[in-house]
Amino acid sequence: MNKGHDQSQDHESSNTNVLTLDTGQNQNIEISIIGNPNVGKTSLFNILTGAKQYVANWPGVTVEKKVGTFKYKDATFKLVDLPGVYTLSSKSEDEKVAKDYIINKNYEIVILVADALNLESSMFLLLQLLEMNVNIILAINAIDEAKEKGRIIVPSPIIKTLNIPVVLTSARTGEGIDELLEVIYKYSLSKTKSRVKTRIKYPPNIDKFIQSFMELASNYPEIKINYSNYLENNWLPVYFLEFGNEDLNLPKSFLKELETLFDLDNLRAEYTKWKLDFISYLVSSSIINEGIDWSLRDILDHVLTHKVLGILIYIFAMFAVFSLTFNLAQPLSDLLELAFTSAGNYLSKVIPIPWLNSLVVEGVIGGVGGVLVFIPQIFILFFFLGFLEESGYLPRAAFLVDRIARSFGLSGRSFMSIILGFGCNVPAIISTKTIANKKERLALILSLPFASCSAKLPVYILLIGTFFSSNAALVLLLIYLSSIVLVLVSSKFLQRFITQSEDIPFIIELPRFRMPTFKNLAIYTWNRGKHFLQKAGGIILVATIIIWALSFFPNFGQDINSSYAAGIGKVFEPLTKHLGWDWRINTGLVFGIAAKEVVVSSYSTLFNVGEGSLSFALQNVLTPASALALIFFVLAYVPCFATLATIKSETNSWKWPIFTLFYTTVIAYLIANVVFFIGGIFI
Amino acid sequence: MIIPLTDLFLGQKGKIISIDLKEEDKNRLIAMGFIPGKEIELAHISPFGDPLVFKVGDKKIVLRLSEAENIFVEVEYKIESLFESDLGKHQIISVCGGHHFKEEMRNLGIREGKIVTILGRNGHKTLIEVEGKKYAIGKGRAQKIFCKKVAQE
Amino acid sequence: MKNKNIILLIISILSLIFMILNISINFFYVFAFLLISITAFYGFSGENEVWYHKSAHIMVSSLLGIFTMAYELLGILFSLISSELSNIKPNIYVIIFGIISIVIFIEELNYLKKIEQEAKRKKSL
Ligand SMILES: Nc1nc2c(ncn2[C@@H]2O[C@H](COP(=O)(O)OP(=O)(O)O)[C@@H](O)[C@H]2O)c(=O)[nH]1
Numbered sequence: 001m002n003k004g005h006d007q008s009q010d011h012e013s014s015n016t017n018v019l020t021l022d023t024g025q026n027q028n029i030e031i032s033i034i035g036n037p038n039v040g041k042t043s044l045f046n047i048l049t050g051a052k053q054y055v056a057n058w059p060g061v062t063v064e065k066k067v068g069t070f071k072y073k074d075a076t077f078k079l080v081d082l083p084g085v086y087t088l089s090s091k092s093e094d095e096k097v098a099k100d101y102i103i104n105k106n107y108e109i110v111i112l113v114a115d116a117l118n119l120e121s122s123m124f125l126l127l128q129l130l131e132m133n134v135n136i137i138l139a140i141n142a143i144d145e146a147k148e149k150g151r152i153i154v155p156s157p158i159i160k161t162l163n164i165p166v167v168l169t170s171a172r173t174g175e176g177i178d179e180l181l182e183v184i185y186k187y188s189l190s191k192t193k194s195r196v197k198t199r200i201k202y203p204p205n206i207d208k209f210i211q212s213f214m215e216l217a218s219n220y221p222e223i224k225i226n227y228s229n230y231l232e233n234n235w236l237p238v239y240f241l242e243f244g245n246e247d248l249n250l251p252k253s254f255l256k257e258l259e260t261l262f263d264l265d266n267l268r269a270e271y272t273k274w275k276l277d278f279i280s281y282l283v284s285s286s287i288i289n290e291g292i293d294w295s296l297r298d299i300l301d302h303v304l305t306h307k308v309l310g311i312l313i314y315i316f317a318m319f320a321v322f323s324l325t326f327n328l329a330q331p332l333s334d335l336l337e338l339a340f341t342s343a344g345n346y347l348s349k350v351i352p353i354p355w356l357n358s359l360v361v362e363g364v365i366g367g368v369g370g371v372l373v374f375i376p377q378i379f380i381l382f383f384f385l386g387f388l389e390e391s392g393y394l395p396r397a398a399f400l401v402d403r404i405a406r407s408f409g410l411s412g413r414s415f416m417s418i419i420l421g422f423g424c425n426v427p428a429i430i431s432t433k434t435i436a437n438k439k440e441r442l443a444l445i446l447s448l449p450f451a452s453c454s455a456k457l458p459v460y461i462l463l464i465g466t467f468f469s470s471n472a473a474l475v476l477l478l479i480y481l482s483s484i485v486l487v488l489v490s491s492k493f494l495q496r497f498i499t500q501s502e503d504i505p506f507i508i509e510l511p512r513f514r515m516p517t518f519k520n521l522a523i524y525t526w527n528r529g530k531h532f533l534q535k536a537g538g539i540i541l542v543a544t545i546i547i548w549a550l551s552f553f554p555n556f557g558q559d560i561n562s563s564y565a566a567g568i569g570k571v572f573e574p575l576t577k578h579l580g581w582d583w584r585i586n587t588g589l590v591f592g593i594a595a596k597e598v599v600v601s602s603y604s605t606l607f608n609v610g611e612g613s614l615s616f617a618l619q620n621v622l623t624p625a626s627a628l629a630l631i632f633f634v635l636a637y638v639p640c641f642a643t644l645a646t647i648k649s650e651t652n653s654w655k656w657p658i659f660t661l662f663y664t665t666v667i668a669y670l671i672a673n674v675v676f677f678i679g680g681i682f683i
Numbered sequence: 684m685i686i687p688l689t690d691l692f693l694g695q696k697g698k699i700i701s702i703d704l705k706e707e708d709k710n711r712l713i714a715m716g717f718i719p720g721k722e723i724e725l726a727h728i729s730p731f732g733d734p735l736v737f738k739v740g741d742k743k744i745v746l747r748l749s750e751a752e753n754i755f756v757e758v759e760y761k762i763e764s765l766f767e768s769d770l771g772k773h774q775i776i777s778v779c780g781g782h783h784f785k786e787e788m789r790n791l792g793i794r795e796g797k798i799v800t801i802l803g804r805n806g807h808k809t810l811i812e813v814e815g816k817k818y819a820i821g822k823g824r825a826q827k828i829f830c831k832k833v834a835q836e
Numbered sequence: 837m838k839n840k841n842i843i844l845l846i847i848s849i850l851s852l853i854f855m856i857l858n859i860s861i862n863f864f865y866v867f868a869f870l871l872i873s874i875t876a877f878y879g880f881s882g883e884n885e886v887w888y889h890k891s892a893h894i895m896v897s898s899l900l901g902i903f904t905m906a907y908e909l910l911g912i913l914f915s916l917i918s919s920e921l922s923n924i925k926p927n928i929y930v931i932i933f934g935i936i937s938i939v940i941f942i943e944e945l946n947y948l949k950k951i952e953q954e955a956k957r958k959k960s961l
């Protein structure tokens with residue numbers, strides 16, 4: 001049974017305070033979700049608001065403030081989801097977002113989400129919030145996993161000691177959600193801003209410090225003005241004790257005076273000790289442990305995080321996925337292709353106007369259809385990435401390769417972004433917000449476009465299927481491994497030109513292994529895959545029509561070799577002739593800047609063939625070595641518009657996206673030449 | 684015995700005594716669960732011996748050597764390879780390596796649980812006494828045999 | 837299971853044999869069996885104090901065996917979809933190994949559960 005419910009009624013009855021705030025029925029009551037990373041904040045946010053925000057099993061998924069609303073009974077609430085934090089100090093940008101939001105106190109209630117299996121570490125944040133005098137509801141989440149482990153949580157000691165409502169929830173099973181809603185509702189109805197709260201009882205020394213600090217501070221008008229957020233409820237002295245002066249920058253003269261009065265180091269130690277004791281008392285009285293220290297996840301972890309086997313198993317998994325994309329997705333792909341071809345054949349007989357016929361059959365169906373046949377492969381890739389993210393393997397990979405990444409000036413954390421980049425570069429670049437080291441972050445942002453995103457997959461599959469079908473999966477594996485190496489080397493190279501330098505410890509938490517639910521994976525795959533479909537109906541369609549038009553005009557499809565499209569491609573022929581790429585290859589690459597899939601759709605249009613024979617047509621134009629060079633060129637060259645825009649917004653400057661444009665093209669061209677040369681020897 | 688975290692053996696447990704890091708990093712680690720007095724276990728070692736994963740309660744946290752060597756724990760015993768150990772009596776904790784190597788060591792009487800006495804060093808060789816017999820063990824081999832010191836009677 | 841070393845030995849040797857048998861058939865399975873064999877082999881190493889070390893290696897290597905079989909079965913299923921019945925040539929080795937893996941995995945899981953029960957009983961005493 002949960003006591004949070006009753007507790008909130010206690011609050012109402014004991015509510016004799018002034019400062020009433022009218023929470024009128026139609027007014028939005030702002031509630032924020034705060035907690036350690038990866039405890040299930042966004043999962044709860046999604047359940048409460050019906051949103052579909054990004055949820056995954058690693059710390060640092062949410063890097064920005066997300067807002068949603070929900071109604072319960074007659075009230076409307078505005079809910080704010082925040083990046084996870086351990087304490088109110090901040091190092092990286094995502095933590096700063098959360099910290100600033102918390103300190104500005106524009107919310108009325110905080111839902112502090114704690115992990116049922118790690119109550120202790122949430123208590124630090126809880127106490128810090130109590131010291132700030134905010135209204136807290138404690139949601140102890142993942143209660144399903146606690147039960148599974150034979151751990152029983154009894155919230156009454158926390159409720160009694162801290163005088164806050166507590167709810168046990170599970171975002172996975174839905175347990176406790178109704179109760180949480182009820183508690184939020186009741187709590188928001190009790191119409192005071194400052195509901196009665198337990199004043200935390202500090203040891204006498206600390207109390208004395210707080211008093212003298214405040215007295216002293218009242219002599220400094222600038223403190224009153226600059227730190228108004230901190231002064232309420234005597235929070236400034238406590239914050240100063242806990243985090244020191246680094247973020248605060250209190251006046252020097254004030255600090256001097258304070259130092260003459262107190263031995264700050266001793267006081268700090270005393271404060272920390274008091275806190276630790278208080279927390280361990282709270283936690284030990286609320287947990288009953290019945291299980292033993294064994295679980296399947298530990299067993300899996302022992303091997304999957306093994307020093308040798310860990311990486312091998314990861315490579316095996318990638319290999320399996322690539323084999324799947326070729327062997328298993330192929331039959332489905334063939335079916336789709338069959339459907340498009342017959343649609344094309346039918347339409348070509350039905351449409352009488354020649355140009356419209358050509359537009360629909362060669363342009364739209366040939367081009368867009370040529371991309372859509374890769375739906376199965378792309379969805380398989382996303383399904384796999386979803387598995388990596390939801391199971392908790394990603395941070396483990398970070399742990400395994402941290403040492404390697406370090407010799408390239410990166411950390412294991414960066415490696416996680418690289419793997420995310422295999423899905424799409426945009427979220428990968430956004431995820432670098434959690435990297436506190438500015439130098440590492442900038443170099444990584446500029447190198448992440450080399451992470452081979454899913455949009456490039458159709459190009460690879462087309463070319464590999466045509467030229468290297470006997471070793472298809474292996475070649476694909478090689479491409480992805482090269483992609484990782486490319487990002488690493490590029491970061492190392494770029495860091496030579498970035499002067500900032502910091503030394504920040506690399507400390508991350510490994511989340512528990514979780515078996516992803518099929519539902520979560522399906523949602524993840526669909527969310528990502530949907531984007532691919534939208535692109536097919538949007539930018540890919542538009543680009544394809546433009547390419548068709550350029551190839552159809554000015555001589556109405558009579559001679560494609562003198563069309564506008566040929567003109568564009570021929571400009572680059574001097575640069576690409578020795579690689580064995582003719583104008584058609586070049587034109588496809590030019591339009592591929594809009595979206596990489598367009599490379600494939602434009603080849604279907606430019607080679608003027610139905611899908612079945614595109615491979616055949618390509619074999620007539622390219623040698624295996626020039627195909628391999630083409631693959632690596634596509635791997636490295638200009639990122640899509642969305643990625644460039646993200647680079648702009650993450651670096652706050654136009655300089656970097658423009659730099660990326662040239663940088664990636666030059667590197668891609670170099671690599672294509674090297675690959676062509678080496679390929680020429682071996683193939 | 685108080686040792687830095689980096690001297691823990693894979694799977695060995697200790698009690699956190701102190702964290703000698705910058706105030707800020709220390710606070711963060713404490714908030715992550717590195718609470719003095721709690722039990723901590725070395726859970727995983729990465730391919731290059733750095734970083735390490737430690738388990739506190741139900742939490743696993745990655746730390747690099749540079750931080751881990753400044754965190755101190757109390758352990759009942761320290762596990763070292765025969766090559767690094769001081770002179771005196773030691774109990775064998777484990778013998779690593781191939782089947783063949785283990786078999787060979789077993790024939791000498793070196794196996795888990797047995798007491799050996801390290802008599803001295805001769806260049807890279809470690810001189811030991813097991814079951815009344817004396818052997819000189821090469822560096823490579825001694826590094827594969829792990830033991831803990833036994834209190835002298 | 838009691839005698840873990842024997843189980844580990846069986847897994848590593850069997851997977852090595854199957855690896856060799858697959859060399860001319862499918863490179864992916866060669867990699868899979870090699871990985872299984874190495875996983876089992878590391879189970880012998882004793883450079884740690886983790887009590888479930890051997891069980892962990894047994895369970896993960898058998899899980900890998902099960903996954904490999906699932907992969908093979910998926911392949912068969914998908915070629916059924918594309919209706920190439922005559923082309924289906926199931927890889928017997930993968931399936932045999934998968935079935936053995938399932939047996940080993942379940943046995944080991946039961947063994948661990950038994951230990952857990954005993955520990956609980958001891959605790960409550
Ligand atoms: N078993 C279980 N898993 C949960 C629960 N809540 C969240 N998760 C999982 O925990 C992981 C982190 O969730 P997320 O909402 O992204 O956490 P956040 O970082 O705090 O926003 C995801 O893999 C969720 O599926 C829960 O109550 N039970």
Ligand SMILES: [Mg+2]
Pocket residue numbers: 041042043054061062082083084
């Ligand atoms: Mg989140």
